[in-house]
Amino acid sequence: NAGVTQTPKFQVLKTGQSMTLQCAQDMNHNSMYWYRQDPGMGLRLIYYSASEGTTDKGEVPNGYNVSRLNKREFSLRLESAAPSQTSVYFCASLLGLAATSTDTQYFGPGTRLTVL
Amino acid sequence: AQSVTQLDSHVSVSEGTPVLLRCNYSSSYSPSLFWYVQHPNKGLQLLLKYTSAATLVKGINGFEAEFKKSETSFHLTKPSAHMSDAAEYFCVVTQYSSASKIIFGSGTRLSIRP
Numbered sequence: 001n002a003g004v005t006q007t008p009k010f011q012v013l014k015t016g017q018s019m020t021l022q023c024a025q026d027m028n029h030n031s032m033y034w035y036r037q038d039p040g041m042g043l044r045l046i047y048y049s050a051s052e053g054t055t056d057k058g059e060v061p062n063g064y065n066v067s068r069l070n071k072r073e074f075s076l077r078l079e080s081a082a083p084s085q086t087s088v089y090f091c092a093s094l095l096g097l098a099a100t101s102t103d104t105q106y107f108g109p110g111t112r113l114t115v116l
Numbered sequence: 117a118q119s120v121t122q123l124d125s126h127v128s129v130s131e132g133t134p135v136l137l138r139c140n141y142s143s144s145y146s147p148s149l150f151w152y153v154q155h156p157n158k159g160l161q162l163l164l165k166y167t168s169a170a171t172l173v174k175g176i177n178g179f180e181a182e183f184k185k186s187e188t189s190f191h192l193t194k195p196s197a198h199m200s201d202a203a204e205y206f207c208v209v210t211q212y213s214s215a216s217k218i219i220f221g222s223g224t225r226l227s228i229r230p
Binding site: 041 | 125148150152157158159160161162165167206210218220221222223
């Protein structure tokens with residue numbers, strides 16, 4: 001049982017390049033989330049998926065797209081990377097559907113992205 | 117609207133002394149409240165959570181937190197700090213019926229002096 005896994009762990013991009021961050025969970029969770037973490041700002045929600053086949057914008061969605069490929073996998077794509085997207089990205093999952101907020105979130109180890 | 121404020125960005129204590137990390141929240145509805153811990157270069161891990169059962173919640177590694185509705189607070193405490201407690205701590209509030217409304221505080225970095 002690996003929990004939540006993320007790839008890659010580190011990535012350096014040049015401005016304008018694209019990339020996809022991968023996330024997978026093996027806990028049969030329904031909801032999945034993408035956050036970015038910047039110093040002094042806590043975690044900010046980029047996109048989330050309340051269930052397989054649905055995605056919704058969070059607090060800071062601009063410049064990102066997501067795909068809920070199946071129940072296990074939720075990817076985050078940067079189409080044209082910008083230096084402002086330099087951050088640590090965390091994927092998380094939660095057992096319940098969007099209507100359930102008392103469940104614990106489980107987090108992946110993070111991806112450190114630098115955009116030059 | 118709901119929000120969460122962690123009152124200290126950095127707390128430093130000596131090993132063996134008590135720890136207090138402060139968190140205040142605002143929520144239109146009965147909230148669920150969580151504390152997560154993040155060790156350096158790691159993901160976040162649940163310490164404890166309050167979901168309208170007992171107001172004093174015990175978590176892992178000797179931490180506990182008390183939900184005080186009258187003060188809209190959910191402070192995290194530990195009687196005796198250990199070097200391994202050095203980490204970043206996040207207070208989180210969620211609003212029932214909307215798992216998308218998960219709001220993170222800005223974090224408190226806990227340092228432990230030998």
